Amino acid sequence: MNWNARDLGNLADGLKYNVPPGTRPLVMHQLGDGQDQIDRLFWGYKPAWYKRPPVINARLDTILKKSPMWRALLGRRVLVPADGWFEWTGDVGDKQPWYIHSKDDGPIYMAAITAWQPGKAD
Template structure:
């Protein structure tokens, strides 16, 4: 995953896909409207605390006190549950990023062509994430990372890694504080949306500039 995605639907749209009721979490019909979410910014993150669902703005990036490099933005799903960096987050900081799609860059010769990848039926996506809980107290550089998986089938032609997108019916269990780290590994393995459920098309190179945020960024363009 190259590190850009879109989170432009309303909270209502995301929460309705998860079967959340107004009593479970505060709804908002206004579109979030972010077509070019970049690392190092605060992102609305769905998480569970003390038996209740919360939607908090959390810094996209993570680096513990002993980490003296730029914050990481992704964690490989194959190793996150057991590695030194991410094991504590996997156990106690599981979250979900509601999204509408993400961007990848395909290298062709000396050029890189961006693509927008989304559910073929335009359904909301739920990226598995892990971070420093509790998220309402998260500081910059100790926020969250998006869990990634290896690409397969046609998607590998765009990029060899992708966000781990969870099925909507698996999100509640992934977020639950009662779900063990071992069970979360099973969810990550068995409840991911498969590659054949996604579509993609080339988009403007303007998405490479974080100052560009309009809806035109997700529109298909002609390629040479």
């Protein structure tokens, strides 16, 4: 892949510094024509038959063992560039955020899967 992570801020809408579920983070992919591309894709997944709120994360062992809903997406991989993320620990009502990032403050790339297909609505 030929992307330069330092140039991501030059894209339309610039960088986002808070990207909670339900928003559209920048993702890097080669879906469609196989060329390097960057798009904003919706964070969350909910098939029409799924009765719960949209799913925002899944463990690989769960995907491989128990969930046929996810298996079709394993070949639709993307990278999500980020400076870091927060993990929260503690009791309900008394949570402490911990900012996780690279030691040199360089970009990190989080692996993700997507149901998005070029040319189709979300």
